Amino acid sequence: MDTKEHIMQVGMQLFAEKGYETTTIRDIASKAKVNLALISYHFGSKEGLLKNIFQQRALNLQFQIWEISNDKSLNELQKVHLMIDYYIDKIFTNHQFHRVMMRELFSSQSEEVHSDTIDIFTENAKIVISIIEKGIKKKVFRNIDPELCFASIIGTIHHLMHSTILRKRIFGGKEKKDPILEPSFKKRVTKHIQQMIEHHLIAEKNNNN
Amino acid sequence: MDTKEHIMQVGMQLFAEKGYETTTIRDIASKAKVNLALISYHFGSKEGLLKNIFQQRALNLQFQIWEISNDKSLNELQKVHLMIDYYIDKIFTNHQFHRVMMRELFSSQSEEVHSDTIDIFTENAKIVISIIEKGIKKKVFRNIDPELCFASIIGTIHHLMHSTILRKRIFGGKEKKDPILEPSFKKRVTKHIQQMIEHHLIAEKNNNN
Amino acid sequence: MDTKEHIMQVGMQLFAEKGYETTTIRDIASKAKVNLALISYHFGSKEGLLKNIFQQRALNLQFQIWEISNDKSLNELQKVHLMIDYYIDKIFTNHQFHRVMMRELFSSQSEEVHSDTIDIFTENAKIVISIIEKGIKKKVFRNIDPELCFASIIGTIHHLMHSTILRKRIFGGKEKKDPILEPSFKKRVTKHIQQMIEHHLIAEKNNNN
């Protein structure tokens, strides 16, 4: 159904902009220019729409991390760098969905509703963490905190993605325009996180940046 | 006013648990065991209550960062360490308030409502960033990205504080209990961030951790 | 819409009986035997309902006065008499609406809300006044006060229409029943106003009533 897809598109956009609670199905219907009752009809309920959006997108998150993890041609540092690349790419590309997802995941109640998504996210996290642990065991990496290391990677990205106001204030220059729209910002973030994590994981002799 | 203070307490707790939109003034009134109309009486409206909570707490955020920044007995690295200490302490202690604050700040619309709080937060951020910049100028620090460095500090903390579900899953062990309640977790986080930032800022010759 | 029309009917009746403020949308919904939310659904708000009623009825007021004014087969006195006829007929027939209208128009604040209605009313008034002025210029009428003459016409009618209690007391006889229900009362009022205005406008030599 074209209409169904269209509603999901608009729904996600509005959920991202205004939040799930604040967005009414009237908002969605009027922005999507479809009848009010159609949302309940297609998705059963407002929450049904959200679940649909989650299911559709969650699949997107899987697999790639796993493939990187299993690639025998890469050493641990290369794997971590690729994974950072992958996360930033996914999150920047689907930043609307990630905003919705994070907001939902931050509301502790919703465990059951989004357990699929949480499962995928957690699995991915554990893969990243296990790579770091492997590097530590091999003494390639310093003996640092793998879980918190992952938290720093994902936390940095999320903080930059979601705190629109602060992002504009700190990175937007005098005109306070949103840097997320500029492609250079994505590169800047990627470079920063990869560098920071590398510095953290590996003690180099000469690092002049 | 004892009652007024009590309402604010309960309000903040519920806002933190369920979110601002989801929490009804009925919830607050019944949990605080006060009359429904008392909230409007004291704070004018639900939003008035939120604003009051913000104003009361926002003051808490100020000044200390500034004092650290001006302390001439400290070098730049020490200052950054202390600031990390300070942020973690503040945010762990007032984690309920910070949850509410972040959620509100992440809903891009609310700029005007909470501009005071945003101002304070932004100012503090700029102080931290300027310390890092000073260190870079002095060639004490590597030539890294100061703004994103701050984003990593604050992003790590917030991610750990707010994503309750993920936190339990990744750090909670088999019983998935919330690590935030254990004092050791705070120490662990502090150590991680300080170490990671130090590794990032300074290239050491011999670092065996 | 049958339901929409029905709600307007019931609304007007209750507004007329109890006044706009005193009438709750619950009153209207329960008397009209429709769902409470339907009023907001159809008219947006309680005030929206009022505005709708006004718009629907206000159109009723227009045109006829203008036609009388332009009828070249009539002299000025005949025109004034016909206009009195017309006003009494309209107001007696739609006395519910006129009660609401007058109550609203008497609450000086509502200028903006009901400006359309006020405009129509004022225009009509000016047409009547201009006819009287024409008669004065032609020396057919005495040199009296045209605006206040109109005020007496309309003031008499409204006073009789709206002060239900006084009307019953003074015209209702011993049983204090409402004379407005008797067709003879309308004739009596018409005759009185026409006579009074004619006496005022024209000095007759022999007037034995």
Added chain:
Amino acid sequence: MDTKEHIMQVGMQLFAEKGYETTTIRDIASKAKVNLALISYHFGSKEGLLKNIFQQRALNLQFQIWEISNDKSLNELQKVHLMIDYYIDKIFTNHQFHRVMMRELFSSQSEEVHSDTIDIFTENAKIVISIIEKGIKKKVFRNIDPELCFASIIGTIHHLMHSTILRKRIFGGKEKKDPILEPSFKKRVTKHIQQMIEHHLIAEKNNNN
């Protein structure tokens, strides 16, 4: 009590401006700069305040009409003229109270609440009417409708007093300022009504105005 009197003053003003229902006791308290609870304390209730205002003022209406009626030095026409004078004077002087009174009397429900005031008003009306009837019996006046004649007197005055918006539109000139504030307007109204009623009551041979 000075405060009590002050509250009544302010109450009447607001009731006149905004209507009884629309005026809240908060409005009154804040405008009178007294505590909210004081109104209930002094007058028992909001309605109690209204009743108090009515009782205080209603007394004002009595007596004078009766005295005119009994003055043996005056003929019927002179009496009617004086009564018109008296009504206009009273109503213009206390126009705030009359606005409140009329609005209340026009809401058919309130019969019981304001029965004292209605009694006084009705008695006065009957005195005026009886004078006209006497004039008719004596063949001094034409055989016109005494009750409706009184309705025209009082209706004209009330219409001019209460329909602020229309008054400004029709009598306010281009600037639409309120003519009621100019002393000349009162004279103009008095002259008009007296003339109109005289023309109606008495057929003159030569009336050049």
Added chain:
DNA sequence: AATGAATGAGGATTCATTCAT
């Protein structure tokens, strides 16, 4: 006499949802 805090009833409105078509 006067107050600030507190109350309970009731206000309009908005929401997601359902139903007949």
Added chain:
DNA sequence: TATGAATGAATCCTCATTCAT
């Protein structure tokens, strides 16, 4: 599949009033 009308529950808020002081 799609719609406009209709629904009932829940929302925030305002009101007049009361009570302890």
